[in-house]
Amino acid sequence: MRTARRFFVLLAITTLMIALVAACGTKVQESAPTVATEQPKGEATTKMITDSKGHTVVIPTQARKIVYTGSDLGDLLALGIKPAGAALGVIAKQVAYPDLLVGIQDIGDVSANLEKVLSLEPDLILMDSGGTYYKSTDYDALNKIAPTVTYDRLPTFERLLVIGDILGKKQAAEKWIQDFKGKVAGMKGKLTVKEGETATVFIRLGKEFYVMGNSGFSTILYDTLGYKPAPKVKQTLIDKNERFSDVSNEVMPEFAGDYLFVLTDDNEAARAASDSFTNDSVYKSIKAVANKQVYYIPTKWNFDDPITKDRLLDELPKLMK
Incomplete structure (x- = not known):
């Protein structure tokens, strides 16, 4: 039904467009x-x-x-x-x-x-x-x-x-x-990434989680700063050219790298006031969480266009404090 309705809407718009073309x-x-x-x-x-x-x-x-x-x-x-x-x-x-x-x-x-x-x-x-x-x-x-x-x-x-x-x-x-590339070379001196260190990007939408492949914010970690994707992320997403996938809380540890970057628009106060996922026992069991190597990043940085990437380089030192 939605397809049929979309067809007739498009047909109506196209008919109107033809009339406008004739006038123009x-x-x-x-x-x-x-x-x-x-x-x-x-x-x-x-x-x-x-x-x-x-x-x-x-x-x-x-x-x-x-x-x-x-x-x-x-x-x-x-x-x-x-x-x-x-x-x-x-x-x-x-x-x-x-x-x-x-x-x-x-x-x-x-x-x-x-x-x-x-x-x-x-x-x-x-x-x-x-x-x-x-x-x-x-x-x-x-x-x-x-x-x-x-x-x-x-x-x-x-x-x-x-x-x-x-x-x-x-x-x-x-x-x-x-x-x-010149700007990246200067930034790497401020954000030291050790050889072989892995990172994972999760997106939090309400209580739902999605894990990112090599797209959006992930590209700055993997392609620019030199982090490696966690093995599970590479196997199930990147190698299959998947941009993202939903993931249940129970299997989050399987996708987690040495560092976690959680894309969310909630601040710390909002998370603490709600039924926060940060209190979940599974989440607490993740090594990166125990090591306090988790960073909460605003979702506006989850694009890989040049303007976003350039401005993100300027903000990363602040975001990763």
Whole structure:
């Protein structure tokens, strides 16, 4: 029933969109490849690319108004690009850079509000093709508004280079990566990680727990600081390319590393006042808990975009005191 209802809603929106397109005339770009025109100096104004889903798309070499549907908005911001619109419905209150969202219009969730997208008159749309929520019908609807390019959820550096290449900002992407690596080298002197030390990241949502693979906050531990994932985390999540998985309290010790990082928005007072998991006997039996090697981290740091990673490096010494 939900699928059928979603189909008819999408059909209604698409019908409305077609009417708006007719009214807007040339404001909407068709998805069919076009012949690239040239600027007076001989530089092409368009280029043809093949995206992560195999679409061949003709896009502007220098897009003026971009709409972004993914969750890693920091990719664009790190390249000095502020999109006209983005999917802010979920991430706006979660990211570590709310100050950089000023002036960006919310287009809704990953499927996007087509009327809102159309009203922004974008000349390029970037669409996250990762996860199971990607639907070709969503792509087709967006591609009728402006050339739409999909990209995969690659590791941060790889993803940034792909976005940079699409937007003609590859040099800026390379520079950010080099600058970040230099910053990491300085940070490692402040946060000494011994060879072979393991770490695990749990997310606490109410009384429910999830263990993280190598995504979000975990990437700063494993890929940047040099912690090793706990063996169980590597075997059951990372080796299977799983981003996260729910875990019962009883088996938490099996996933726990030498250090625990618990992502939660509850402060110590809130945990003490409630039926806190910290009083659970199983939790107390974890070696990292007994050794007082547990850190409570705000969930806003559970993204792996460049802006979040850069700001997280500045905050880690405080968070890990």
